[in-house]
Amino acid sequence: xxxxxxxxxxxxxxxxxxxxxxxxxxxxxxxxxxxxxxxxxxxxxxxxxxxxxxxxxxxxxxxxxxxxxxxxxxxxxxxxxxxxxxxxxxxxxxxxxxxxxxxxxxxxxxxxxxxxxxxxxxxxxxxxxxxxxxxxxxxxxxxxxxxxxxxxxxxxxxxxxxxxxxxxxxxxxxxxxxxxxxxxxxxxxxxxxxxxxxxxxxxxxxxxxxxxxxxxxxxxxxxxxxxxxxxxxxxxxxxxxxxxxxxxxxxxxxxxxxxxxxxxxxxxxxxxxxxx
Numbered sequence: 001x002x003x004x005x006x007x008x009x010x011x012x013x014x015x016x017x018x019x020x021x022x023x024x025x026x027x028x029x030x031x032x033x034x035x036x037x038x039x040x041x042x043x044x045x046x047x048x049x050x051x052x053x054x055x056x057x058x059x060x061x062x063x064x065x066x067x068x069x070x071x072x073x074x075x076x077x078x079x080x081x082x083x084x085x086x087x088x089x090x091x092x093x094x095x096x097x098x099x100x101x102x103x104x105x106x107x108x109x110x111x112x113x114x115x116x117x118x119x120x121x122x123x124x125x126x127x128x129x130x131x132x133x134x135x136x137x138x139x140x141x142x143x144x145x146x147x148x149x150x151x152x153x154x155x156x157x158x159x160x161x162x163x164x165x166x167x168x169x170x171x172x173x174x175x176x177x178x179x180x181x182x183x184x185x186x187x188x189x190x191x192x193x194x195x196x197x198x199x200x201x202x203x204x205x206x207x208x209x210x211x212x213x214x215x216x217x218x219x220x221x222x223x224x225x226x227x228x229x230x231x232x233x234x235x236x237x238x239x240x241x242x243x244x245x246x247x248x249x250x251x252x253x254x255x256x257x258x259x260x261x262x263x264x265x266x267x268x269x270x271x272x273x274x275x276x
Contacts, residue, residue: 002022002023003094003098004095012054013072013073013099014054014071016056016070017032017068017071018058020076020079023094023095024083024087024091032067032068032069034082035075035079038052038078038079051075052072053069053070053071053075054069054072055067073095073099076095079091126147129146144158155205156208156219158208169208169210169222170220170221170222170223170226171218171219171221172190173188173193174188175221175226176188176192176193178226179226179230179233180254181193181251181253182253183249189251192250192251195247196232197221197228197229199232200228200229202224202228206222207220207221207222207225
């Protein structure tokens with residue numbers, strides 16, 4: 001039996017009637033007649049058709065537009081209930097397995113999304129721990145060991161501040177200053193830049209965590225992120241406002257104060273990325 005294919009549409013999951021017809025070794029036209037009959041029964045019983053079947057179209061090899069149906073898991077079950085013998089058993093096993101695999105993958109993705117905290121929330125929690133370490137006069141090497149154990153599972157390298165000074169990494173505020181992004185108060189708008197970085201969904205491999213003293217940690221970004229933020233701003237026509245969670249940040253642009261084209265920045269030109 002040919003493997004069935006799940007189609008995602010409008011938050012639903014379906015299997016094309018052509019694939020179902022092939023799986024149960026039944027002419028597609030005959031299956032369409034059966035589905036139309038099921039739809040008539042469901043309509044008569046005032047049961048929502050969309051929970052079972054969704055009318056659709058496809059183009060055949062000659063370019064003709066022909067009708068088909070998309071079957072939900074319950075739609076497949078309705079068809080399978082009319083089958084007997086080996087064909088019915090094999091089709092039931094195939095569609096149940098396919099839908100269960102999809103649902104398991106979605107559950108795993110949901111669990112992972114909740115298991116991984118937002119970086120801003122994580123940083124806040126880390127600062128609280130560092131505050132306690134400072135109160136207890138924890139040795140710097142133990143602080144670094146703690147930070148590496150906390151950040152490296154997230155894919156973020158922890159680097160000592162003196163090591164970072166020789167690297168091309170920039171804070172959100174520095175990126176704002178380099179790109180000429182300012183707040184209403186006339187200061188480089190690091191919060192707005194951080195919001196843009198969050199929207200871009202930048203990989204953690206482009207960030208490092210840098211502790212300062214025993215009181216906190218700052219996240220710095222490489223040139224890939226600087227260019228991504230610049231291009232996001234340009235592709236969105238220099239927006240006057242950017243939202244992150246429930247916060248709205250107002251942006252002002254001062255290209256005269258921008259340092260991006262200054263030799264001081266010295267970014268590589270071959271960074272590649274996909275805008276979100």
